[in-house]
Amino acid sequence: MIVLRYVARVAIVALICALATVVFGWMSLPVIGFVYSIIDRRARARGTIAALGAALGWLGILGAEAARGADVRMVAVEVGSVMQLPAFALVLVTLAFAAVLCGTAAVLGSGLERT
């Protein structure tokens, strides 16, 4: 049950992150992380939930692009090679960036809320 709640929270954050990125762009992620941590006071590990949710949200956008026929793999290969990274690393960097933006904001939010 606890795991399910945890998964549900991650999924909700992911959905919100994805929608907010489409509408407002990447800068919305810290805001979402911060707001989420204040709203969901009962949850433990809010920073982790926010980080995973943001990464999952962005992964979902990339997946949706791929499902629409976009060659996301080629971008990973080509741009990765421009940045001297293997293709998978560019995906990881992208997801990590989202996770840091959202997760750290959530940690700060939960810390401020306690004080």
Added chain:
Amino acid sequence: MLPKPLVLALSAVALCGAVYAGMRPVGPLPPLGGLLDPVSGVWGAAGNAVLPRNATVAIPGLEGTVDVRYDDRGVPHIFATTEEDAYRALGYVVARDRLFQLDIQTRAASGRLTELVGARALELDETPRLLGMPRAAEQKLAAVDPNSEARRILDAYAAGVNAYIDSLKPRDYPIEYKLLNARPERWHSINSIHLLNRMGWTLASGDPDQMLVRAAALVGDSAARSVFPQHTPIEEPIQPQPGWTAPHDRFETIVAPGVPNRNAIALSSLYQRFRTDDPGAESQPAFASNNWAVSPSRTKDGYALLAGDPHLELTLPSIWYEVHLVVPGKLDVYGVTIPGAPAVVIGFNRDVSWTFTNTAADVMDFYRETVDDSINPARYMLDGQWRPLSRRIEQYRDQSGRVIHTDTVRYTHRGPMTKEHGHWVSMRWTVLEPSHELQALYDASHARNTHEFQDMVSRSFLAPAQNMLVADRNGSIAIRSTGHFPIRAGDGDGETIRDGSTSASDWRGFWPVDRYPQSFDPKQGFLASANQEPEAPEAAFGYLGTDHGYEVWRALRINQLLRADSQVTPDDMIRWQTDPGSTRADRFVPYFIAAAKTERARGRSNVTLDSAATLLAQWDRTYSLDNQRAVLFEAAMRELSDRTWDELNQNGARVATPSTAVLAELLTQPANPWWDDRRTRSVAEDRDDILAQSLAAAYDSVTTKYGAPNAGGWRWDRIRFANIYHLLHIPAFSALRIPVPGGTGTLTPSTGTGHYGPSWRMVVEMGPEVHAWGTFPGGQSGNPMSPRYRDHLAFWERGKLQPLIFPRTSAELPASATSATLELRPTK
């Protein structure tokens, strides 16, 4: 577990760091937020890689609906009701496929790259500005009649480009902008003029003075003029000479190296800024275009045939973009356009097909000026009176608009003036003068026969001078070297820096059109140009250029092929475009082999020389991909050039290299003092000594570098490559180390770096229905993620051309050959 305050502090630092890296560039990286955002960042390039199957867009200014059908090669066929609409749509579709290319090429042409990439491009930007190119573009635009077709089309095209730019959201920007953290800027009509000027810089900036002066500084005037002659010693001119059925060797005794000319030493420093040629190169790589046409009397099907093969810098995306424009009753033209230029540059309509090669005329002269102040001059002397210099302040800005550098460019009545090694030198150059190339290209697309084409184009096309070849549906073929060719004072040649203090040094006018090198329907039944000398000396109206600017071997080869075949087919034309044969090798190989025999007879042979001669004798003198002997010959030619022209070395490096036609001339003079290698003071070498030494040294160097002769390392496809770089030189977006057939002097020459090559191969049969084939090294899309970014490359590599679809109406384009449609509607 970390203490809570520490966790909070670390989180705050990480968040600040991520936000900072998201908003600001860090090192070479652009802001990560804009880059990695899965919607608007680089990932968005995947979503834009394929054009939507069907799209409808409203754009302002259209008079009617424009139907754009993309065929299965990604070529847009634009069906419009007015010509302005057609060119507005052209601007839109070119921007849709090549926006970044439009932008960066224009910035490069106008000296504004710093605004895109910062101070590191300052030196690149200074060249066009100090040459006066932005000012010339402004003057050219001002000279365009506002009511002319050219001006209306120029403005319609700009509006089309801007309609596309205005429709973009940041997520739609080409990937290069995201990597540079930049955005496209709106298009201005003058940008098209900048681009054409840039082409002028590429094709007509060669000035033969430099090589001659450098050589004179080392070996004296007579010897220098002898190895840098005005006329090429092996003649196969573009304009056929009556009665000639073979090339003519016009060999003279080459004057021995003499005493250095001290004046030339001082003069040679004045040229520093104005030349980009490699003094060690045997020929100029950019000038390697071919075209030829065959009269119906010599074709199998009885229709005129035309082949076009301009060689230019190879880039991804390609310099060319294929397009078909149709306005019923007014325009029906197919061909390639330079992205940014509202014109089909090379192509065909229902009546004529045309193509160009570069004339390599000398259209740039220098003048040593007398000024009132050597540091900050305001006036220059002309005919005993001071005249004011006009000034233009050139400001260079970075990405944020901040001025990072300023130049003051001064102009005499001749053109821009710069200070070179303490002397003020001005320049006159046809590319900087008012001209109407866009009008000429517009007229070309409407021409109905060869005479009309040449007459229309000659009226407006002034620079860069081109050998314009045309064939028509009536079976006529014609060629004319078209452009402004200066009439000079005094001896009439352009090979010296002239005294700027007198107007007697000025140009007296330009050649009359009827004296341009030209030929209409020659008796021989074919015409060919390959950057060789346009006409034989006895036929020339005056000085046009020098041997060093011309190239003879490709012309010899194509004329050889054309003379040998009186039943030419389109397939022959296509095959010849990648013909691996070499008249240069035909000329030199026998001398190498004979020299080895001579050395044997002299008792100076050795195993290396014998092996090399045996291998060279086995060579079929072609540069096919699997050939294993061409490498030896090329190495031998390099050694030969180094050993022969050692008198032209200064501080260990060659400062001027005569053409291989002159080297061939020297082969007929076995005891000429030029053969002597100055490095071996105790021995006076003759021709055969040098040839034998060169061949043996070549064998040693090739075996050292590539292994044993038959071990596979000598294969040509392991040695010569095309290297097609992305416009930003990003390797991942480039196509590198593509094995290509051909070597120096073949019809598809490869010069070693692989940066130049065939940029658009086209063959057209002018029958009752026009049939055409073509390809270029790249694809229609400028998006590196697109499957159309480099989809033509496989054809280009193999020398194959693709059939070009030329429908009269949109209904004639079969659905099976339609990859996408775009409907452009007027905004309400």
